[in-house]
Amino acid sequence: xxxxxxHYLYRAGAEGDPVEVFxxxxxxxxxxxxxxxxxxxxxxxxAGTGPNRDTAWYELAHLAAALxxxxxxxxxxxxxxxxxxxxxxxxxxxxLMSVMTPAEMVTVDAAGIMIDYGTSQFVIRFSRMPVLFxxxxxxxxxxxFSFFRPLQDIFDMLASGKLTxxxxxxxxxxxxxxxxxYRRTHMAYARREEKFDRLCAYLNARAETSGIWQIDDDAVxxxxxxxxSGNDFRTFRTCFDGFIALIxxxxxxxxxxxxxxxAPIGSDRxxxxxxxxxxxxVVIDDWVNPFTVFDEExxxxxxFFKASSERRPLESLMFYGPAVLSLPQGYxxxxxxxxxxxxxxxxxxxxxxxxxxxxxxxxxxxxxxIERLATLERLKSHxxxxxxAALHHIAGEATNDDxxxxxxxxxxxxxxxxxxxxxxxxxxxxxxxxxxxxxVRMSDHLNRCLLQFDKMESGLPELFDRDxxxxxxxxxxxxxxx
Amino acid sequence: MVTFRRPKRNEExxxxxxxxxxxxxxELLQQGQxxxxxxxxxxxxxxxxxxxxxxxxxxxxGARRTATELERGLSVVDFGTAxxxxxxxxxxxxxxxxxxxxxxxxxxxxxxxxxxxxxALTESNPRNLILFGEGGQRLSVALPPQRRGVIQLLIENNGxxxxxxxxxxxxxxxx
Numbered sequence: 001x002x003x004x005x006x007h008y009l010y011r012a013g014a015e016g017d018p019v020e021v022f023x024x025x026x027x028x029x030x031x032x033x034x035x036x037x038x039x040x041x042x043x044x045x046x047a048g049t050g051p052n053r054d055t056a057w058y059e060l061a062h063l064a065a066a067l068x069x070x071x072x073x074x075x076x077x078x079x080x081x082x083x084x085x086x087x088x089x090x091x092x093x094x095x096l097m098s099v100m101t102p103a104e105m106v107t108v109d110a111a112g113i114m115i116d117y118g119t120s121q122f123v124i125r126f127s128r129m130p131v132l133f134x135x136x137x138x139x140x141x142x143x144x145f146s147f148f149r150p151l152q153d154i155f156d157m158l159a160s161g162k163l164t165x166x167x168x169x170x171x172x173x174x175x176x177x178x179x180x181x182y183r184r185t186h187m188a189y190a191r192r193e194e195k196f197d198r199l200c201a202y203l204n205a206r207a208e209t210s211g212i213w214q215i216d217d218d219a220v221x222x223x224x225x226x227x228x229s230g231n232d233f234r235t236f237r238t239c240f241d242g243f244i245a246l247i248x249x250x251x252x253x254x255x256x257x258x259x260x261x262x263a264p265i266g267s268d269r270x271x272x273x274x275x276x277x278x279x280x281x282v283v284i285d286d287w288v289n290p291f292t293v294f295d296e297e298x299x300x301x302x303x304f305f306k307a308s309s310e311r312r313p314l315e316s317l318m319f320y321g322p323a324v325l326s327l328p329q330g331y332x333x334x335x336x337x338x339x340x341x342x343x344x345x346x347x348x349x350x351x352x353x354x355x356x357x358x359x360x361x362x363x364x365x366x367x368x369x370i371e372r373l374a375t376l377e378r379l380k381s382h383x384x385x386x387x388x389a390a391l392h393h394i395a396g397e398a399t400n401d402d403x404x405x406x407x408x409x410x411x412x413x414x415x416x417x418x419x420x421x422x423x424x425x426x427x428x429x430x431x432x433x434x435x436x437x438x439x440v441r442m443s444d445h446l447n448r449c450l451l452q453f454d455k456m457e458s459g460l461p462e463l464f465d466r467d468x469x470x471x472x473x474x475x476x477x478x479x480x481x482x
Numbered sequence: 483m484v485t486f487r488r489p490k491r492n493e494e495x496x497x498x499x500x501x502x503x504x505x506x507x508x509e510l511l512q513q514g515q516x517x518x519x520x521x522x523x524x525x526x527x528x529x530x531x532x533x534x535x536x537x538x539x540x541x542x543x544g545a546r547r548t549a550t551e552l553e554r555g556l557s558v559v560d561f562g563t564a565x566x567x568x569x570x571x572x573x574x575x576x577x578x579x580x581x582x583x584x585x586x587x588x589x590x591x592x593x594x595x596x597x598x599x600x601x602a603l604t605e606s607n608p609r610n611l612i613l614f615g616e617g618g619q620r621l622s623v624a625l626p627p628q629r630r631g632v633i634q635l636l637i638e639n640n641g642x643x644x645x646x647x648x649x650x651x652x653x654x655x656x657x
Contacts, residue, residue: 082525187502193498
């Protein structure tokens with residue numbers, strides 16, 4: 001994906017604020033668990049999981065209410081929410097227990113905070129709090145900190161008078177309302193809505209009288225061919241991303257059918273209430289890019305993947321997750337010929353000259369699909385080796401001799417940073433333990449993809465030749481006279 | 483290939499909103515680098531304030547306002563703004579347990595004594611007097627040790643400190 005970083009840099013364009021604020025939070029290094037950052041990003045974009053997209057603001061308002069009841073207001077609230085160097089569940093638990101004073105409505109125990117409103121109760125678990133801390137930080141900084149003061153005022157209202165659930169709901173609603181406007185201003189709603197409308201119109205026309213939307217490789221390719229001359233879907237990758245987003249949304253709507261029949265928010269299980277702190281565990285197909293685990297600071301001790309030969313070829317597959325299985329040819333087009341178009345776009349943006357663009361138009365340098373498949377097969381073996389290496393560090397006596405020996409061999413052969421037969425202290429075991437879980441997820445996903453790709457293997461060379469001619473012809477139309 | 487029932491008209495609005503969110507989220511997560519200078523993180527602002535390493539001169543107007551609020555949150559006494567007075571000169575300010583008053587120097591007409599007194603000084607030990615001007619200025623003055631419950635400071639009548647103390651819109655804190 002050479003040049004993608006630059007590509008996205010240009011794509012951000014006028015929608016800078018959420019990206020800048022989010023980047024500020026990422027760059028601060030305060031959130032070592034990148035899954036927390038992923039959740040923050042999803043909630044900020046309005047794609048958060050849970051019964052509805054405003055659940056997180058409701059939780060945040062409950063947290064502020066609990067803090068207010070426990071005497072954590074003003075400077076003490078700043079100290080708690082902003083004062084910790086790094087945000088970890090343990091750190092929050094310790095800090096919160098030390099600053100909260102006993103309050104009639106609030107109970108703090110090892111698992112989290114419970115607020116008793118009399119007729120209902122609300123629980124916020126410590127494990128959820130890093131995300132809430134991050135959301136507070138994000139809200140504080142948006143639009144050059146213009147929501148910082150109003151946010152404090154909203155929270156301060158929860159400290160005055162008798163706390164009621166209605167007051168918390170009102171606070172949450174004020175935050176949601178602000179975020180809705182913020183998204184509308186900064187997240188190019190109109191442009192994205194137009195994208196959705198075009199995809200819908202295309203699929204509706206294709207469905208004709210059947211009433212069934214069929215999203216397949218032909219649809220994506222055909223859609224691109226008919227829309228490439230416009231602005232919104234000029235690149236194949238943009239089309240592919242659009243269809244993947246649509247698939248995810250449609251899939252989650254199917255999931256949401258069962259969720260919509262559930263449960264008011266709360267923690268009274270007997271009353272069949274839904275505990276928002278647990279909702280993320282029940283959402284199906286909430287794919288998180290596994291590479292984010294390997295981006296965590298602690299993981300930098302071990303070189304699991306070489307950037308260009310091992311990580312880059314897997315990056316998209318892991319980013320898109322299971323949705324990519326619906327568009328296998330699209331995946332190869334995205335990776336091999338889509339990369340050429342990205343390179344052309346970057347050439348043009350950086351004004352590298354006509355010759356550079358002209359050379360790319362033929363797509364002669366594009367990576368053949370069959371080579372990409374071979375690379376993925378090789379990386380399947382690499383993931384297997386990494387799993388064995390992880391086993392060496394975490395298995396102890398629980399594994400049979402043959403497997404232990406194979407695991408030792410795998411570590412010995414991986415002659416790179418962090419793979420050391422003798423270095424097996426508790427910290428290293430914990431690191432490999434976390435890596436092992438993620439490596440298994442990656443392997444499962446890659447194996448599922450390869451099962452599908454292998455069925456296409458014999459036809460890949462022909463498909464590549466045909467695609468290369470078609471992409472090249474479109475590129476000449478789009479960029480030939482640049 | 484994947485198939486879905488064509489959404490009904492009344493379902494389209496929700497789907498459209500979900501699509502926009504998903505599309506925006508993908509862009510946020512794939513963003514390799516920010517489009518400009520990353521915004522200052524609020525937590526880092528706060529931590530730099532705590533450690534005295536905040537470079538106020540480089541802050542955006544919004545970050546400066548926020549840093550002011552955060553620093554007020556760290557104060558021992560927050561006097562806020564003053565009540566406007568008809569007379570010119572530094573304005574006395576009062577909070578429960580603490581007062582800032584002024585007396586002209588008898589020996590030098592160009593100087594004024596600033597006196598900080600009250601029970602708050604014995605409970606905590608403020609080290610700095612900080613003023614925030616309406617125009618975004620921030621002036622911090624190290625306080626000398628208290629004597630018999632009073633901190634005494636001699637200030638120049640035509641200095642920046644006296645100017646800010648004379649402005650009722652300026653915010654005064656002890657930290």
